[in-house]
Amino acid sequence: MNDQTHLIVGPGALGRLLAMHLADVVPVVLAGRRALPAEQTLTTPEGAQRSRHLVVAEINTLPPMTPAFLHLTAKAYAAEAAYAAAMDRLPSAPTLVLWQNGYQIQPDLDRRHPAPVLCASTTEGAWVNGDEGVTHAGRGTTYLGDLANRHAPACRELAGLLGQAGLTAEAVEDIETRLWHKLAVNAAINPLVARFRIRNGQLRDRPFRPMVERIIAEVASILASENVPPPTAGWHSLVWQVIAGTANNRASMLQDVMAGRPTEREAILGPLLAAAQRHGIAAPCLSELDASLAQTGPLQR
Secondary structure, eight states, X not given: OOOOOEEEEOOSHHHHHHHHHHTTTSXXXXXXXXXXXXXXEEEOTTSOEEEEEOEEEEGGGOOSOOOSEEEEOSXXXXXXXXXXXXXXXXXXXXXXXXXXXXXXXXXXXXXXXXXXXXXXXXXOEEEEXXXXXXXXXXXXXXXXXXXXXXXXXXXXXXXXHHHHTTOOEEEOSOHHHHHXXXXXXXXXXXXXXXXXXXXXXXXXXXXXXXXXXXXXXXXXXXXXXXXXXXXXXXXXXXXXXXXXXXXXXXXHHHHHHHHTOOOSHHHHHHHHHHHHHHHTOOOHHHHHHHHHHHSOXXXXX
């Protein structure tokens, strides 16, 4: 086993999924605002279950450690506070890995963090089962890179560790483009499934399929104005491929809505709507979804 500790801050679905896999190949500490039970159960996409004893901690009472990697898996709206709390407890700055949706906190922390900052874009699907487990709902791919392409060896090292841990990962040189691609996918999936309380795969059916198509068209126009290159197979192919691969998944925004938590609405829709405004592009579907998710109360149909 590798002897470099990986500190994972943010014990939600992604943080627990990452911890349950990485703990097989490196020492892992999973930290949050409160300590979870150390015994955690992972349910695989095939329905099998395996339990593992993790080292868990409260972020404000972290034991002395100098981790090699700090994985920030808190939601975008909570990432800044989680980062500050972790750094207050660490004697030196580890390599920071950002797993957030959207494209807001990544450039900011890349400028401020005194050590290498890596960005992860993943299509792994997961949801939590109470305090004691996580369901791996859909296998995906994780791309790793840094915004200025200065830390390729660290990206390759982490991609290799994730591969050893059973997660498909690849180090890339175009992570900024891939973050925009992930943002496009999230914008086409998350707001709709959150608004209508459905799983990803139901987007393939009416009345949701035409909604997805209209959102893809708006997103494609906005990203073209930002000079973001489309995926090789095109925007439609990318979005529908992810929907098919995560058909049984409860998207993160849906999980937040059902739990009464804040959503990553601003991190996902905000950059797109801001770009649309800069370029004078109409985005009625994205605007309507943003307004709907900003409201509280019963489901609107």
